[in-house]
Amino acid sequence: MSFPATRLRRLRSSAAMRSLVRETRLERSALIYPLFICEGEGVRREVSSMPGVFNLSIDEAVKEAEQCAELGLGGLLLFGIPSEKDEQASGAYANDGIVQRAIRAIKANRSTRELLLIADVCLCEYTANGHCGLIEQHHDHYEIANDASLPLIAKTAASLALAGADIVAPSDMMDGRVAAIRRALDEAGKPNTPIMSYASKFASAFYGPFREAADSAPQFGDRRSYQMDGANRREALREIAEDIEEGADMLLMKPAMPYLDIVREARDRFDLPMGAYQVSGEYAMLQAAFAKGWLERERTIVESLLAMRRAGADFIVTYFAKEAAPLL
Template sequence: MNLTHRPRRLRRDGIRGLVSEVDLDARDLVAPVFVDATATERVPIESMPGQERVPVDEAADRVAELRETGVEAVLVFGIPESKDDRGTRAWAEGGVVQEAVRRITAETDAYVITDVCLCEYTSHGHCGVLEPDAAGDPTLTVRNDETLELLAKTAVSHAEAGADMVAPSSMTDGMVGAIREGLDDAGFADVPIMSYAAKYESAFYGPFRDAADGAPAFGDRRHYQMDPANAREALREVELDAEQGADVLMVKPALAYLDVVSAVRREFDHPVAAYNVSGEYAMLHAAADKGWLDREAAAAESLLAMKRAGADLIVTYFAETLADRL
């Protein structure tokens, strides 16, 4: 048999790497860092093996450890010392993220991105101000426009502390525009916004809510995070954020939404981010602990799939583990 086309010719050592269509590099990865204002020592996160909450005074040390592996960027989340119904510690000058960012930027050369949301700071655990009913009890309706002002204040406080980029994650309508206006008015026109532009109401967030102490005290977030059934809606959401000035467009989660990552890549010329979320991380760890798969190989393949789908950068808890290998 005369086979004219033999794809195996290009799968041999020596040529295989030269014709590889997608490369994964440590510089593509963003490592989440959890800073806990209530902690006096590092606290392992049981549902996320290898991850931990760190005290504020160890935030820079933790980031320095990540930098040694080749990771260049971090995404900072905060667990505050106290919470209230409006999440006022989110924008406090002496808040946990603000203090951590000052230390990280003073002591490391990492690129520092901050999560901008209220769920970790509100006593009810929802991503904004709740609408009270006639009896004065909160309902599951988040007051969208009132929340925008608080998100903008939070973003500005992060920029004042030295954040290189802010990343609003609340899926509040108009959040990018409000934050862009707030940053510009405060003299931070050069601080970019990485928007969680298509963030789904997902079952894969469970371990993160343990890590960040951000689980809703009641109800869920389906009224403001996206329905997992919807892909066309994601493009509408992303378009709105792009029009409002988002510099980077994120899809979250990643693995179960690679079709959305790919669609965003085709339709928009902005950098695209994918968030390899806590549940995706935890399930690979659990399977590897059973001996069912190779943890690092499966993690690397997963991240490569996100790059192949069109992600330019990936937020992942595997950043530290894989950076040296990459």
């Protein structure tokens, strides 16, 4: 029926009415908070381009994890900042690596041991050159060596799982890494550790502040030869399909807001649990607008997360997780 018999505003008349008919809901347990773990003790160093985000020593990371557990967040996504780097990224898969030790410390704490720990799997924070794979030098150019990098990426995933990570999340974008990780996990006696693949990670300008936070900027060149071209929707779906075929259990889409069309398409096509990563540039932009008074802080935070959930994300990785949780 048409107006005036049909009046859609009837279902918007009060907060209670709007809540009753709300189609999309956000929950605290669907928010994942990233942590950047560094060496030292008592270290809490703010990232200049990401107000409210810190490089944390392990003792401080445990305190942060306690807060996240009290807030009812879904879990933590862990990144490491080693004190030393080398061409073989040896800190990524060392038994006493920075993230491995952080995982053990968080799991040893009674108040945080049930918190879901997701370990990012990549070499970029650990290589001296800042790339996500090993470098293959030719007489007139260099390449990121895909196949030679796979054993180290798989070894890193197994090491993190053995340290106690609940989920391993490869973000390197090397072809074949999900299958290599699945084999390594099975051989390490961790067949039940899920793989959450950054299945369609785009080569995005929105990662800029993250590279300060994780000290992972490439020392030369860029990552466009292995991260995805932002113009390609169909290719993103091929990437996802291949990772699923190789054994991915979950998906993580990155970035989020500039690529909500990809999130929606992936949700319509694939049945795996899927998250969206509200990346550092998205966070930094909003923080800058808040500082200028251009946007209403709380409403904007919730609306930005709601857009990702509405597009099809089951969970969201966001630097706003701690701030957003009390608002939900």
